Amino acid sequence: MVDTTSTKKPRIGVFVCHCGTNIAGSIDVKGLVEYAKTVPNVAFAQDYQYVCSTPGQKIITDAIEKEKLTGTVVAACSPRLHEPTFRTATKEGGLNQFRFEMANIREQGSWVHMHDRDAATDKAKDAVRIAVAKAALLQDLEPKAVPVEKAALVVGAGIAGMQAALDLANAGIKTYLVEKNPSIGGRMSQLDKTFPTLDCSQCILTPKMVDVGRAPNIELMTYSEIDAVEGYIGNFDVTIRKKARGVLSMAEAEAKGISGGGCNGCGDCEPVCPVIKPNPFEEGMKPRKAIYIYHPQVVPLLYTVDFDSCIKCNLCVTVCGDKKAIDLEMKDELIKVKVGTVILAIGFDIFPVENKREWGYKQFENVVTSLEFERLICASGPTGGHLIRPSDGKEPKRIGFVLCAGSRDNTGIGKPYCSRFCCMYSLKHAHQIIEKMPGAIPYIFYMDIRSFGKMYEEFYYRIQDEGAKFIRGRVANILEDPVTKNLHVYAEDTMLQRPMDMEMDLVVLAAAVQPAALTDKTRKLFGVSCSLDGWLLEAHPKLNPCGTTTAGVFLAGVCQGPKDIPDAVAQAEGAASAASIPIHRGEVELEPFFAQCIEEKCAGCGMCINLCPYQALSLVDKEAGKKVMQVTEAKCKGCGTCGAFCPGGAIWMQHFSTPQIVAQIDAFLLGGVK
Amino acid sequence: MADVKKPKILGILCNWCSYAGADLAGSARTQYPPDVRVVRVMCTGRVDPLFIMKAFTDGADGVLVSGCHFGDCHYLEGNYKSAKRMFLMKSLLKGIGMEDKRLRMTFVSASEGAKWAKVIEDVVNTINELGPSPLKEMTK
Ligand code: FES
Numbered sequence: 001m002v003d004t005t006s007t008k009k010p011r012i013g014v015f016v017c018h019c020g021t022n023i024a025g026s027i028d029v030k031g032l033v034e035y036a037k038t039v040p041n042v043a044f045a046q047d048y049q050y051v052c053s054t055p056g057q058k059i060i061t062d063a064i065e066k067e068k069l070t071g072t073v074v075a076a077c078s079p080r081l082h083e084p085t086f087r088t089a090t091k092e093g094g095l096n097q098f099r100f101e102m103a104n105i106r107e108q109g110s111w112v113h114m115h116d117r118d119a120a121t122d123k124a125k126d127a128v129r130i131a132v133a134k135a136a137l138l139q140d141l142e143p144k145a146v147p148v149e150k151a152a153l154v155v156g157a158g159i160a161g162m163q164a165a166l167d168l169a170n171a172g173i174k175t176y177l178v179e180k181n182p183s184i185g186g187r188m189s190q191l192d193k194t195f196p197t198l199d200c201s202q203c204i205l206t207p208k209m210v211d212v213g214r215a216p217n218i219e220l221m222t223y224s225e226i227d228a229v230e231g232y233i234g235n236f237d238v239t240i241r242k243k244a245r246g247v248l249s250m251a252e253a254e255a256k257g258i259s260g261g262g263c264n265g266c267g268d269c270e271p272v273c274p275v276i277k278p279n280p281f282e283e284g285m286k287p288r289k290a291i292y293i294y295h296p297q298v299v300p301l302l303y304t305v306d307f308d309s310c311i312k313c314n315l316c317v318t319v320c321g322d323k324k325a326i327d328l329e330m331k332d333e334l335i336k337v338k339v340g341t342v343i344l345a346i347g348f349d350i351f352p353v354e355n356k357r358e359w360g361y362k363q364f365e366n367v368v369t370s371l372e373f374e375r376l377i378c379a380s381g382p383t384g385g386h387l388i389r390p391s392d393g394k395e396p397k398r399i400g401f402v403l404c405a406g407s408r409d410n411t412g413i414g415k416p417y418c419s420r421f422c423c424m425y426s427l428k429h430a431h432q433i434i435e436k437m438p439g440a441i442p443y444i445f446y447m448d449i450r451s452f453g454k455m456y457e458e459f460y461y462r463i464q465d466e467g468a469k470f471i472r473g474r475v476a477n478i479l480e481d482p483v484t485k486n487l488h489v490y491a492e493d494t495m496l497q498r499p500m501d502m503e504m505d506l507v508v509l510a511a512a513v514q515p516a517a518l519t520d521k522t523r524k525l526f527g528v529s530c531s532l533d534g535w536l537l538e539a540h541p542k543l544n545p546c547g548t549t550t551a552g553v554f555l556a557g558v559c560q561g562p563k564d565i566p567d568a569v570a571q572a573e574g575a576a577s578a579a580s581i582p583i584h585r586g587e588v589e590l591e592p593f594f595a596q597c598i599e600e601k602c603a604g605c606g607m608c609i610n611l612c613p614y615q616a617l618s619l620v621d622k623e624a625g626k627k628v629m630q631v632t633e634a635k636c637k638g639c640g641t642c643g644a645f646c647p648g649g650a651i652w653m654q655h656f657s658t659p660q661i662v663a664q665i666d667a668f669l670l671g672g673v674k
Numbered sequence: 675m676a677d678v679k680k681p682k683i684l685g686i687l688c689n690w691c692s693y694a695g696a697d698l699a700g701s702a703r704t705q706y707p708p709d710v711r712v713v714r715v716m717c718t719g720r721v722d723p724l725f726i727m728k729a730f731t732d733g734a735d736g737v738l739v740s741g742c743h744f745g746d747c748h749y750l751e752g753n754y755k756s757a758k759r760m761f762l763m764k765s766l767l768k769g770i771g772m773e774d775k776r777l778r779m780t781f782v783s784a785s786e787g788a789k790w791a792k793v794i795e796d797v798v799n800t801i802n803e804l805g806p807s808p809l810k811e812m813t814k
Contacts, residue, residue: 107700119708531785639749640720669732
């Protein structure tokens with residue numbers, strides 16, 4: 001039976017917070033307390049400097065007992081910040097924790113009407129009256145405890161995703177690691193060296209990749225994407241699309257009864273394949289066959305067929321022979337997994353810097369991006385680490401670096417934010433040139449050098465000492481000499497206050513980063529918001545940088561905003577720790593804001609059933625011939641879409657019931673400031 | 675200024691986007707007119723047409739319903755359903771001879787604090803231009 005009545009005569013306590021001067025600076029707190037005492041059903045009102053502090057909360061617990069309160073209202077900051085705090089205080093005072101309502105007089109009061117004290121105070125009075133009206137009708141509710149599945153999902157296997165998965169696995173949690181590319185490793189595997197230590201990227205990454213491949217608790221799913229997500233914290237049902245890679249692993253072959261078969265990475269198939277395509281791992285600067293591996297260190301060591309370009313000539317199948325590893329008829333497979341928590345580590349893409357036409361990328365051969373430079377200077381890259389310019393294969397002597405290529409750009413074409421690691425890797429590139437190519441000079445065109453990390457500023461000094469040239473000026477334009485294919489870089493040297501035209505053999509654009517292509521799709525599947533620039537939105541920028549507003553979903557790495565490798569790894573470890581907490585506790589409490597059917601009013605029309613996005617509602621037989629709606633609480637998330645529609649008013653939304661909301665509206669419009 | 679009647683505007687905000695966006699405007703100290711009073715619901719899908727009618731019969735000069743952008747609703751599609759209902763309510767308002775501009779639905783995400791301030795300015799301006807609700811006069 002749904003209890004739609006409130007039994008006790010309401011006695012509400014109102015607690016008004018000064019929040020130092022945050023609230024008291026723009027709102028007449030004393031006046032607000034006096035006003036609160038005149039509001040119907042208010043039995044007690046008091047103000048305090050910081051209600052969220054221990055003595056502040058004690059005022060609440062004491063008042064509940066002394067004044068025999070039936071509900072509490074705190075007029076302070078946003079419920080999105082301190083609702084849990086005051087619910088706990090309300091509970092400690094002996095009331096049900098849901099007999100609490102918050103009046104937001106800071107974020108939506110004092111802070112936004114700082115120069116109109118009277119209006120801000122009037123608004124706060126209305127807010128208190130509205131909150132009291134709801135508090136008077138609140139009911140006892142019990143949070144619903146649900147068990148948490150002892151498994152986690154990590155989406156994206158770049159350095160952040162790998163670190164998170166390793167941490168979870170080492171904490172004894174079964175972890176599914178899903179990667180859209182055929183190999184794990186992410187962007188870091190494309191890099192040659194890492195700043196400021198100049199570690200070889202592969203040397204520090206490969207052991208981690210091997211660890212991931214070996215960890216018994218990690219189930220690695222490469223060449224896979226998230227297809228669908230259902231459920232909530234503790235019980236996410238995730239459908240993973242394992243894209244057809246056309247090649248069976250040894251384990252898969254074994255399962256199919258091909259004993260001793262499957263891909264062992266011998267590579268016999270690759271030379272016979274007649275199709276040639278650019279290799280995206282090498283930024284298109286090296287060819288690849290239709291059956292390929294990205295690079296020699298891939299994990300898992302497993303070839304992949306690019307079905308978009310495969311002509312199904314079967315030559316690879318023949319040469320593979322008895323291993324029978326290649327199946328050109330393979331189809332995508334859908335795999336369902338159940339996990340308790342999720343970490344998104346979906347990385348970034350490079351901003352299409354050709355959109356900035358003035359720098360000539362994709363118009364002039366000798367203008368490259370820094371990721372292309374990275375491959376050109378890398379020993380395992382297309383030129384074996386020998387830096388040459390694309391137009392004629394000659395070694396460049398004068399190399400220009402254009403920083404903030406698309407970052408810190410308010411023209412609407414680029415990105416307004418700082419991409420955070422371009423300064424540092426450009427310094428590293430300058431160092432590599434000086435070290436590898438005697439006589440060559442790097443010229444760095446910059447706005448500011450942002451070397452904020454540990455040992456970063458020292459690295460900057462070192463590169464200056466090594467002889468790199470720094471020109472403080474944003475590059476306005478780059479033009480090509482059609483004969484020599486050299487580049488003229490036009491900029492203003494703002495130090496000398498003089499325009500300059502410098503001839504370069506090669507120009508490297510330190511392109512901005514932007515959210516990865518799949519970001520929007522993925523975040524919508526998991527119900528995660530994004531900030532204005534498209535990066536995934538953390539629950540709180542300072543105090544909860546790994547969490548999201550969707551309980552049980554966490555963030556790691558650049559997908560939350562540009563960051564370098566140490567920061568990405570640190571956040572991954574944070575996210576892994578946060579994601580393991582509910583799993584180790586084994587149980588989470590959900591807010592019980594479920595729909596309930598008031599059976600006497602339900603006509604059994606069933607119109608609500610289709611409205612529910614979660615299939616939480618169904619029609620069941622009640623005595624002879626009468627059908628009523630029934631809610632499956634485990635599926636209901638409490639949005640209230642059904643409750644807003646029911647023509648008979650037969651749906652009761654717990655904590656957001658129609659009488660409660662109508663009381664709020666009435667309190668605002670009919671109550672009025674005296 | 676004292677004798678200028680302040681408009682009464684009700685804002686019903688979803689918890690996940692618009693309420694968070696309004697909070698963000700606060701953290702950024704973005705100043706906007708103080709005329710909208712807020713009731714928080716979990717999703718705009720919860721906004722019963724009854725609430726709108728109740729507000730207008732109670733004498734509201736305007737009602738603002740604000741939720742997540744399409745595709746961003748925390749509950750997948752509550753905002754679509756709400757938008758449909760708001761269209762219906764708008765034609766109903768017209769039917770009874772009220773300006774349908776008094777009811778407004780907007781989409782403000784958790785990261786759009788500045789937009790929230792703009793929305794409020796806009797809504798308050800619109801309602802000020804329209805003047806007090808005719809229903810208020812009638813029910814007096
Ligand atoms: S949660 Fe914002 S509109 Fe549904």
